[in-house]
Amino acid sequence: MIFWVSVGIGMLLLALALWTIVVKDTFAAVAAFIPYGLLLTLAWLILAAVDVALTEAAIGAGLTGALLINAASRLERAESSAKPRAPGIAMRVAAAMASLAVTVLIALCVLRLPDEAPMLAPEVGMHIGSLGVGNPITAVLLSFRALDTLLEAIVLLIGLIGVWSLASDSCWGGRPGQMQVVSSNDILVYLARVLPPVGVVVGIYILWVGADHPGGKFQGATVIAAMWLLTIMSGLRDAPMVSQRWLRAMLVAGPSMFIAAGVLGTLMADAFLAFPTGSEKLWIIVIEVALLPSLAVTLVLLLLGPPQRKDVQT
């Protein structure tokens, strides 16, 4: 039964992927990317990667989809004026041959994986008992491989610096994104008033439950980021100016706390990012809670893009 469900999901995935590649209209291609992401979420579930499924639904389908749709709608005007010429038939055939070769190579590798699968699950199972958290993925993200997670948080910040650096000089310090003009009777405004209280609670719950069950700070932060985006898109609150000190303090607070905890670990437990025996869970939760607002703000600002307008001076 589950096999045929998987075949159906796989076929639909490939059909949507093919559609995003061959369809002429860019907006149609991007629109197919969102159901594609949600189907991929089902694939993660079948592959028993529930935490990854949550991340895919929130970030892979949700945030990436929103980012691409925004870009496609801004591109539409430019594309209608200048139709790009597609490469010739020889180029297409060569590209198809190369892609087919790569596909066959990967397929052969996947079908001939060794019977004795190499894995780290037993090691995680052996050491997770000492941490006090029940979700092995949280244990990996915040204890066994905490350095990866720290660097990831910093990569997001560097990505944001990259996006901000695309601002033109005259806009620097202004607000990102377009001014939103939405009628106050719009359904979007209604949703932006009703959903955020629920969404913020759900986001914090996902963070909290992540210690023992699927969930965690990335998924929780994305839900909270979506709520903030909703209030910005409905025009209820404008996006913050990127020059504001509180915004920048929030961006660096989480990673700074993480680094501080790591340095404290050197003093109290003899290694960078090692936690004192007996209180590991407390440390993990403190770091997760500190990262949550920083991640949410970073995700929102990555989606909104570089500063594009300044307040009109009176």
Added chain:
Amino acid sequence: MNATQFFGLTAAALVGLGLYGLIVNPQPLRKVLAFNLIGNGVFLTCAVIARRATGAGMPGDPVAHALLITAIVVSFAASSLAVWLMLRGLDESGASSLADDDSGDVSRNAEPGRCA
């Protein structure tokens, strides 16, 4: 063949489709989309390998799953940087294609980088 192996083949096909789109489509946004397809194919391969590694009462290798979560978040940051880079390029040049078939009158923005 079981569901896990089937998803392995799906992943291989996704990488192939993405690679083809990356080479053939001249518009930058389509290249970002295609690149995301390649990324998803690689992630799916990784999940297939993790699914086979069941042990210690876990349905898959948790280290691989943690890596996948990190990968999805980082790929969003990379896509975001690529998209904004492309939109800034569009603002500057008015062109939305990387193909070198300049039709002659690419309408240049009168005031590149103007600030509303």
